[in-house]
Amino acid sequence: MRREQILAAAKRVFAANGFHATTIADVARQAGVSYGIVYWYFDNKEALFRSLMDGEEQALRTHIGQSVLERALHPGDPDLTVTAIKQALRATLGFFESRPDSARILFRDSLSFSDNFARHLFDIYERFIGDIEAALVAAQEGGQVIQGPARIMAYSVAALVGQVTLRRLVTDDGLTTDQVADFLVEFILNGILAR
Amino acid sequence: MRREQILAAAKRVFAANGFHATTIADVARQAGVSYGIVYWYFDNKEALFRSLMDGEEQALRTHIGQSVLERALHPGDPDLTVTAIKQALRATLGFFESRPDSARILFRDSLSFSDNFARHLFDIYERFIGDIEAALVAAQEGGQVIQGPARIMAYSVAALVGQVTLRRLVTDDGLTTDQVADFLVEFILNGILAR
């Protein structure tokens, strides 16, 4: 419980100020706990941030839903594949749109780290990209998706979802979440659907 | 000349280690100059990084070429518009593929800053996005590009180019630059071309 309390506070301050500009003191103050206790629950600042990222990964996966994910990965009916991809895309967009802090945690400092810390972050991305790639390969085999480098396609999808989401946190483009989701789904599917 | 010497060194170390992990001492050492001289040419660490970013923006714009850019913005022949967009996309991808440090400078720390520093970076992005948007609007009016939110389309294009480029700096996907460029151009144009 204490641990969750700290994580929740950390999420807020890291999201608001970024990894480097956030101090352990900020986190403790925000959580209303004492300074040193953070080190009881987490080895160090990076481990704390890592836990946060892991939590976000899990939350996103839960939100997309195993059913959708599995349908996308092991399609029976070809049309279901595309539907599943669509659903996953919308679920992902919806997840970040309603959880701005989650988006900031996962994307804000994404590449500004070094060494083994960056590695952890990188692995999270790679897992998602691997999943997207698997779905695309399955759909390619079913003939619903054009041939092409599936990994780069997967990168592209991840990049679009991530960056557009993040950009929308910073600027107001006057569009609703649905409009953006519609466009992105359209854009991505146009780009990859076989004709 | 000294200034350029420092900028070149700064580009190397910032690209290698990121903004936060780089110290002014690193830059000076890498440039083979004394510690304090950096502050003769640049107000502070952020100003140095800003100069770097500005330089990259200019270099990219030069590389894309005014001719291409203007053709994209003020099209005569509708088909030329699409050709120009294609050219700009390829030029941009080529620019970053042959200048990995430039990509790192512009994308690596892109959103991990705060306050007025982030603002400067943001403005650079917005300028490019504005240009892309203008090209898309022109093409939409010519009927070559589908209707839709041009600004989000522009975001998407920027995100794709930026993130895919950056990712390829970190991992080896076994593809040539041309293959990736082909795919991205295809993907983007499929996504936005009117049919």
Place this chain on the structure above:
Amino acid sequence: MRREQILAAAKRVFAANGFHATTIADVARQAGVSYGIVYWYFDNKEALFRSLMDGEEQALRTHIGQSVLERALHPGDPDLTVTAIKQALRATLGFFESRPDSARILFRDSLSFSDNFARHLFDIYERFIGDIEAALVAAQEGGQVIQGPARIMAYSVAALVGQVTLRRLVTDDGLTTDQVADFLVEFILNGILAR
């Protein structure tokens, strides 16, 4: 306790070397504590010095004594007023003569600061000058002190006590504290007593 330890050390080194020539490292070394702990107890170097000044103000006020001060401010018997002023003068002189560091803290850097730091110091002086002025006005109303600009009179008294005290820290004039106090009391009262 740690806080007092730091304050005591800071008093010694600031008094010895002045504000600008003293480093936080000097203070920490003198106090026998680690460098960073100073910043646990004080926001910054100026705040540390401010605390020191505030402490000296309090110590001096305590030393002069509420009784004397109140007698000077709310005199019943006119003659008592003059007696009280005399007592306050002697108490002040005695305070500084036996506490050279206190004198240095309050007078040494008195006007060499800028901005909001100088303001704090200035306020301390003004409070004392305000008190002296009040005493003089009371005595003027009782007819014991000549008419004249009470504020300038108060300035003058403060200047005499402060500067003469400070000068005596630097040079040896071969006089005892009592002799100097006698002279100053005489000088000041001659200057302001009604005849």
Place this chain on the structure above:
Amino acid sequence: MRREQILAAAKRVFAANGFHATTIADVARQAGVSYGIVYWYFDNKEALFRSLMDGEEQALRTHIGQSVLERALHPGDPDLTVTAIKQALRATLGFFESRPDSARILFRDSLSFSDNFARHLFDIYERFIGDIEAALVAAQEGGQVIQGPARIMAYSVAALVGQVTLRRLVTDDGLTTDQVADFLVEFILNGILAR
């Protein structure tokens, strides 16, 4: 001429910001000369400030006037002594009131220096105090001034003139220079005149 140009600029900035907060760059900029040339005319920052102080001492002595000074020091007619002291006091007050920067140069950082620099400043003061002392001793011998420690008396006079002058630069007491001069002369002479 160049030297005077630098001195004039230095006087302005040192008076405005104090010794420590003023940089050689500030002085050069204010003087409209290049950075390094200051070191052609002055050995270092302290030497520059010393020159400034020396200039002020000379200017003040000139302003008080040799005649007055000599009359005060070598009195013939006893009454003339007191008149001369009066004149010197008024001349001094007038000097500083019309030259606020001079007052700041001589008093602002008066005691916040260390070592051999402070020594130079100290010597200037001591010269004035010596002169005042000599005048007082002469007047004591003539019977116009009360017996007492002449050196402390001299200190007192210097302290009064200096501090009251300085304080008036910072606060507005609503009095004219003449009113303050009248009071100070009165105060000082009351304090020291034999009755």
Place this chain on the structure above:
DNA sequence: AATGAATGAGGATTCATTCAT
């Protein structure tokens, strides 16, 4: 588990002074 004091390395920035031209 919890507190918050203590440590000290690290890093940005300033600026007096020197020096090549």
Place this chain on the structure above:
DNA sequence: AATGAATGAATCCTCATTCAT
């Protein structure tokens, strides 16, 4: 004489991490 680039020591302050209680 003059310029302004170059040097590098000095110092403030931050903050991750440890530790005594």
